[in-house]
Amino acid sequence: MTSEAVCLTLIAARQLRDELFDYLSEQxxxxxxxxxSDAAGHGANVRLQSPEERVKGHADQxxxxxxxxxxxxxxxxxxxxxxxxxxNLVYWVMPVADFGIIE
Incomplete structure (x- = not known):
């Protein structure tokens, strides 16, 4: 892959999982x-949506x-x-130095 390759990272609430996966598959x-992968969101800007998340202290993402x-x-x-x-879809983009598949 060329030097202009990047890794786009997205973080979404877990309830958006299927919708996001379907959307990305359509693109x-x-x-x-x-x-x-599953993630646990922490921080002042993270919305704790359910009582379970408030008890755990992190958002399921x-x-x-x-x-x-x-x-x-x-x-x-x-x-x-x-x-x-x-x-509240969170994203960031980082350069990728190298990318490939080892078969």
Missing amino acids: ADLVPGFTA VLVRIVLPNAAAERLLERLKVSFAGT
């Missing part, structure tokens, strides 16, 4: 695939990582900002 022109060209990440973020407006 085949930009998203070659993604990796997801899903973390998604996508390695893709920077231009594709920018276009995907534009789409996400429209489709997931108001959901």
Whole structure:
């Protein structure tokens, strides 16, 4: 992959998991695939949605990582900002020095 590859990380409330996964799967022109895992959100800006989360002291979240060209990440973020407006979807983009598959 070229030096312009980035890793787009998304963090969403766990109740958005299926909707987010379906949405990303529909963006085949930009998203070659993604990796997801469960996460526990902590901090002053994290919304504790349920009584269980308030007892545990963290929000149940899903973390998604996508390695893709920077231009594709920018276009995907534009789409996400429209489709997931108001959901507090957190994101960041980091450069990827190298990426490949060992077969």
